[in-house]
Each structure stands twice: as structure tokens, then as C-alpha cells.
Amino acid sequence: MTPTPTGPTDPADPADPADRTSPADHAGPDGFGFDAPFDRTGTGSSKWARTAGAPGVIPMGLADMDLPGPPAIAEALRRRARHRAYGYTVCDPAGRSLVAGWYRARHGVEVDPDWVLLLPCGPRTALRILLETVPQDTARTRAHVLFPTPEWGGFAQLCRAARLGYRELPLATGPDGHRLPSGPLPGPATAVLLSSPHNPSARVWPADQLRALADRAAEAGALLVSDEVHGDLTHPGHVHPVAVTTVDPAHRHLVVTLNSVGKTFNCSGIPSSFVLVPDPALRARFADALAGYGLWEGGLLEQTVQRAALREGGPWLDALLAHLAAARTRLTDRLGAAVRSAPQASYLLWLDAAALGLPPSAARRALLDRCGLEASDGADFGPGGHGSLRLNYALPGPVLDTVLARLARLDLR
């Protein structure tokens, strides 16, 4: 029997879902419930709200996982909530060492705790505020913010919001997938933005390509902002280059790494992030810009979640990565040449609509109509994304079975 995927028909329903059985209560062989149905009804899930009113459609667009988060986070929130002191909460400096320890344990690199800023806002807000630290006067200097295309659409949106001119650099594609631009930057630049691993293709950028791009950015005096919110989701067998510890140390003062437990541990509903900023002057400018928005390091729920995730979330993350890598293999085996760049991290698949037998200019609609699967439209990833679709496969095993069965309705080319 094909299981029916569950999801809310009442995404704005504030009903308390806590009295329903949680998948963690019947955890299954992985110990964390990744193969049990995960009913998000009544939780206000943004991802499921995108398909509200279309029963049976499986949302595979938004980058958030239909998988239960770490039990350690649930327990930490429960424990902390018992004390009814919910006032303004200072930053615990031990959080910086926790981040440094995480990088040592998970990535084998040394991060100076002094580089770390612990932010009470999500990565998108952190990026917007970081953009305030780059020179604004693009009209006079003719310098731009640069980023590749296809690329996460947030960069373009944030530059527009910050009234910063930007240019998109087409990514080259080699036999093993996309490649970072390697030549001189096209004209003056204030900043280079990059998702690493790449969103949408889930490519882990090779360290030498990242280093070369950092060299080009430094020659131009531009800040390299490496958005690594998918970096802790690198699949077994691949190595994620942490930008601040990968670039030539002489260029480190011009590099920022951004990360968040929100993406890694599927808790983006509690906005938090952290940045690694080796340059003290830039760190101070960034902290000033944050304060201008009424944001200071710290925060109550943010730190509760971050501490629990980084201290105790390792085993959950290992099990998650095994689950994602197995799902990736099943999908890439099925979709073959329609996969534009072999995914090596995260839970994103970047697909060639024409190779799926879908009309490139209306592929999202066609996939919805033919298969009941909701994807992200490639055009949302800049001019390099036309004719593509992005699918998020962070799903419980039985729902993935349904997805694979539905994909069999396509005429793969």
C-alpha cells in the first residue's frame, strides 16, 4: 500500500500539536524516527502551507526537512521553559568555544573563539546586516556585489533590499558538475557572496576552487562571504572547506563564514545563526550594524537551541546524514542524467526540466500536475536557473517511496 503523505490543511491553525504522538516516541531503527510518518499538521509549517488546499501534494520546495529534530533540543527547551524567567538574555561567551569545538570535531579545523559572533537572527537577516558593512556607494565606485548564478535567490533579494548593485556570474559546468568562476572578477567588486555547499545543486566546492576565488576577491579588495548553512550537512565521503580556515591566511581578514544550527538541525523556526569573522575591525562594524537593528549577541531560545544542538546533536546529525545520503542515491539512480550536478551535501537536487520530459518554461506547474510534487522553480535562482527545478528530498522513508513511484510517471530523456 502506498502511504499517504501527511501535512496540514490548516497551516495557520494555532492548535497545540504537542499532545499528538511524536515520531521520536517510536524512533525506529535509526533511533530518531526518520522512517516514521512525520505529521506536521497544526505546527504552522511554512513548507506545507505552500501546498495547502492541494491534498496529496508533497511539498519539496522550501529548504526545511520533514524529519523530526534532535531529541536533545526538545529536552533543552522543555527544561529551560520550566523556569519562568523569560527576560532579555545576555550572550554566554562559552558559546564561542562551543562553536570552535564543533568545528574542530566535525571539520577538523581550528577556529579562534574570538572570531565567533552568536546571533539572535536567522542567516538571511545576518547576511542583510553584513551587507551594511560593505561600501554602499556603488554609483560612485561602480563596484558591485558579485555572486554566481544559479545561486540561492536570497542574495539577489537582499542586495535589492540593501540598494546594492549586483552582478551574477554564470557558473561553468564540468563533467563532475558546477565549477566556481576562476578568472579575474568582472570589474570592481565590494563583496562576493557564495553558498558553500552550493544551493541549489548541493555541490561541495573543492578547496582549491574556493581558495582561487578568495584570491580574486582579495585582489579586488572585496569581502568574500561564504554562506555555509548547508556545510554541516555534507554527506559522508566529502569534505566541506570552511572558508575562513581554507583561504590563504593573508586574505582571512576579508573572509566571513556564516552558519546556523537552524538548517543543520531543522530548527529554523527559532532564528539563530553564527558568523566567523577573523578581522576584529569588521567584527566590530558588524556588531555595530546589528545593534542598529536592536540585535545583540545572545537571546534566550536561540542559545538554548544552539547549545543543545552543538553539545549533544552529533549522533542525530550522523544518523540524518546516513538517511539523506541513502535517499540521494535512490533519487539520483532513478533520475540519472536529469541531475545537473551530483549532490554531495544537504537534501537538494538540481534538475534539468527538459531531461525530465517537462516543458522548461513551465516545469514547476507540470511536475505538480503530473506527479503531485511541489518543487522550487529554477528561475528563482537567477538567470542560470531557467529550465531547472530544485527538489528537497529530506523526507521520511515511506514518503520518499511515494515520490519515487510518482516520478516514474515522467518520460525521462
Ligand SMILES: Cc1ncc(COP(=O)(O)O)c(C=O)c1O
Ligand atoms: C544558502 C542559504 N542561505 C541562507 C538561507 C536563509 O535561511 P533563513 O531563512 O533561515 O534565514 C537559506 C535558506 O534556505 C539558504 O539556503
